[in-house]
Amino acid sequence: MGEVHMLVSPRGGRGRAAAAAPVVRRVIEQAGHMPVDISGSSAEESADAARAVGAAGAERLIAVGGDGTLNLAAQGVAGTGTALGIVPAGTGNDFARAFGLFGLSVEEAAAIALGSTRPVDAIRTDRQRWVTLSVTGGFSVDVNVRADRMRFPKGPSRYTVATLLTMPGLRHRELAVTVDGQRTELRSALFAVNNTRTFGGGMAICPDADPADGLIDVCAVGPASRTTMLRLLPKVFEGGHVGHRQVHMMRGRTVTIEGEMDLVGDGEEFGPAPIRLEVVPGALQIAAADPSPSTLS
Missing domain, CATH: 2.60.200.40 (Tumour Suppressor Smad4)
Structure with missing residues (x-):
């Protein structure tokens, strides 16, 4: 049973991310994987946890939240080869829109987050931070x-x-x-x-x-x-x-x-x-x- 890491926004979408998290865990388990929640109590902790996941060569990280949560996940996995899944549960969800994920149910988005991947660009800043959107x-x-x-x-x-x-x-x-x-x-x-x-x-x-x-x-x-x-x-x-x-x-x-x-x-x-x-x-x-x-x- 392989591990699938999750990064959940505690405030994404005014609580929608927290409500979606149990559903995502269930989908991961039903697919035969073990969900591992790496969410921190602050943005800094979450970004550090994502960096640890990327540095360890983890297979996959799923961001549950909005564009800000996806950004935190990207700080760790950009340039590493770790697959990044998205369950849109924020306010804008603009990055998810670009990939046909906006408007899907949590179950549908979670299933796709476990599926095949495609290479996508990211923006590197001179502040040691990545931008996805x-x-x-x-x-x-x-x-x-x-x-x-x-x-x-x-x-x-x-x-x-x-x-x-x-x-x-x-x-x-x-x-x-x-x-x-x-x-x-x-x-x-x-x-x-x-x-x-x-x-x-x-x-x-x-x-x-x-x-x-x-x-x-x-x-x-x-x-x-x-x-x-x-x-x-x-x-x-x-x-x-x-x-x-x-x-x-x-x-x-x-x-x-x-x-x-x-x-x-x-x-x-x-x-x-x-x-x-x-x-x-x-x-x-x-x-x-x-x-x-x-x-x-």
Whole structure:
């Protein structure tokens, strides 16, 4: 009987992760494996436990929670060959969306988490931390902070409501983005450096991003008025903002962000800029629902 390690968020999805954990354990046991819960009492403890799992050459780690929990798991298994399964039980679950896992039952997601894997890129930062989904700054960080403090509504719509509530305080920052040595300066309301298409609970901020193409995508918006931002907001869910004259799209292997702003990485506070990001192709082995490109839409 092989061991399957689990990393469970104690607060993911306002308790959904904790509720999902017993179901995941049962699925693991029914598959003939032994579940081993490595969850720590803090993010630091959980990340350290994940690193120990990766360093030991464990076969598989399943993250039960949202994008933040997946990020903690990635700190340990990126670049190791340890398979990473995902049972989405957070608020945004944007990384899970990229692989056909969002909307599945816990049983379905857990079964897939025990299945075959595909190589997926990860983003390595100059802060000794990995990113699986995105690094954002500006208005998107203000929205993330507000959303984390809200109790209602639950689920991805919380980000939409938080966006509307934060809009009156919209402000611009001086931003410099360097992609593969090409520097762009602008006054930006927000930016996102993405490995996958979406952030913020399904907003397709970088609609052409592919987490297996060896590249990272950048979207910088600004300068833009509140009226323009409100008009762009509903379009973002389908990627319809691309092409607007205040929307700047870039793509490359290395990205440096400079400016006076705080950053959020995979939904968690990341400290202030500057930061340097580099894509590492195939750094993760993800257990996905469907390896076809259709799951990336």
